[in-house]
Amino acid sequence: xxxxxxxxxxxxxxxxxxxxxxxxxxxxxxxxxxxxxxxxxxxxxxxxxxxxxxxxxxxxxxxxxxxxxxxxxxxxxxxxxxxxxxxxxxxxxxxxxxxxxxxxxxxxxxxxxxxxxxxxxxxxxxxxxxxxxxxxxxxxxxxxxx
Numbered sequence: 001x002x003x004x005x006x007x008x009x010x011x012x013x014x015x016x017x018x019x020x021x022x023x024x025x026x027x028x029x030x031x032x033x034x035x036x037x038x039x040x041x042x043x044x045x046x047x048x049x050x051x052x053x054x055x056x057x058x059x060x061x062x063x064x065x066x067x068x069x070x071x072x073x074x075x076x077x078x079x080x081x082x083x084x085x086x087x088x089x090x091x092x093x094x095x096x097x098x099x100x101x102x103x104x105x106x107x108x109x110x111x112x113x114x115x116x117x118x119x120x121x122x123x124x125x126x127x128x129x130x131x132x133x134x135x136x137x138x139x140x141x142x143x144x145x146x
Contacts, residue, residue, distance in 0.1 A: 001133070002047055002068040002085075002087075002132075002134065002136050003134065003136070004020035004136050004138070005135065005136070005137045005138070006083070006093035006136075006137040006138035006139055007138050007139060007140050007141065008083075008138035009115040010047075012138070013136060013138050014047075016073075016081070016082075016083065016138070017042075017049075017073060017083065018044055020043055020073065020075060020145070021074060021106055021107055022073065022074070022076065023040055023042070023073075023074040023109050024039070024040050024041075024049060024051060024067060024071055024072070024131075025037055025038070025039050025073070025098065026038055026039075026040055026051070026059075026069055026071050026129075026131070027064045027069060027070040027071070028059065028063055028066060028069045028071075028089075029062065029065075029066045029068075030062055031061075031065055033061070035047065036040060036058075036059070036062055038053075038059050040047060040052075040053060040129070040138065041103040041106065041107050042073070042103075042131075043099070043102060043106065044084045044144075045105065047132070047133070048130055048131065048132055049071070049130070049131040049133075050099055050128060050129070050130055050131075051103075051128075051129040051130075051131070052094050052097075052099045052100045052103055052126055052128055052129070053126070053127060053129065054124060054126060054127070055093075055127045056125070058113040059104055060091055060127055060129075063129065064091060065087050065119075067088045067089050067090070068086070068087075068088055068129065069084070069087060069088070069089055070084070070085070070086045071084060071085060071131060071133070072084040072088070078141075078144040078145050079140070079141050079144075079145040079146075080140060080141045080145065081138075081139060081140035082138070083136055083137065083138045084095055084136075084137055084139075085133045085134070085135045085137055086133070086134055086135050087131050087132050087133040087134045087135070088131075088132055088134070089130060089131045089132075090103035090126065090129070090130045091127050091128070091129055092128050092130065093114045093125075093126075093127060094128040097119075097120060098125075099127050099128045100119060100126050101120070104116045104120075105143065106120070106142045111133065117124050117139060
């Protein structure tokens with residue numbers, strides 16, 4: 001069960017994460033113990049983040065070695081606001097690239113771009129990364145930045 005802390009309740013967090021289409025920044029450990037951060041497109045539903053990436057990405061290997069992660073989803077323009085926290089991930093095949101297709105709709109507005117074509121290529125294997133937060137902290141500088 002997620003521990004929600006910060007300025008927003010669970011409902012406000014869900015609204016922010018559903019309405020805001022910026023990448024999730026995910027931090028994990030490399031095998032040598034150093035940190036590795038990547039930006040991933042995400043969907044948020046029922047308290048779970050779902051991200052997609054290529055099955056051969058270094059990130060996948062890192063996550064399979066250590067499923068504990070930290071994350072941040074925040075806007076890049078003032079007033080700054082967002083959520084951050086930590087949790088655990090699972091990595092599974094993205095059968096039929098269903099999640100990837102949904103993310104392409106969310107972030108690019110469809111699947112008819114050159115990028116979408118490359119990502120959806122039959123030769124490219126895709127995985128689904130599900131992040132279940134243990135702690136989620138929301139912050140909002142809207143009042144401070146008026």
